[in-house]
Amino acid sequence: MSMRTGSEPGTARSPLRMRLALALFGLTWATFGVIAFALTGRPGWTAACGVLMVLTLADAAIIVRHIRQGPHYQPGRDIPPYEPDHGGRGRFSR
Template sequence: MTVATRTGSEPMTARSALRARMWFTIWGIAWAIFGTVAFILMDRPWWAFACGVLWVVATVDLFVITRHIRQGPHYQPGRDVPPYNPPEGRR
């Protein structure tokens, strides 16, 4: 049995799978568009509405993913690091 060892630098070196999430979202948008059009042609308004809502949600998610990709990598401190310098004289 192999035990995984930690290097202690995981928060600094960890990378999110944003590009994979982006491609899955694009794939989902394509299917949502197809579903919306197909259900409109089949005269199923509620299913077309559901696919349309899914289309909107996936599109918003795509914008969020694109924004995160454009921000680039940034430092994410651990739990023991405060998000700001503590005020002087307080502990």
């Protein structure tokens, strides 16, 4: 759990659509690499591009999942920031 300081922007959002575009760009080039290296008989490079293709596909799937989850609860402007710990004793310490 991260501490809310009150100085973060109230409308901050993760650039998920940009990340998805970059993942799809990488997926396109990895697929092109698999096809090109397979046709030229380079099995090592074909395998490397295949691994990269699987990783970018998994990344794109995770990003799509995050986009579909929608915005998560964030405290509004009417919620004051949490009081930071000033080095005092913990709640359960003796």
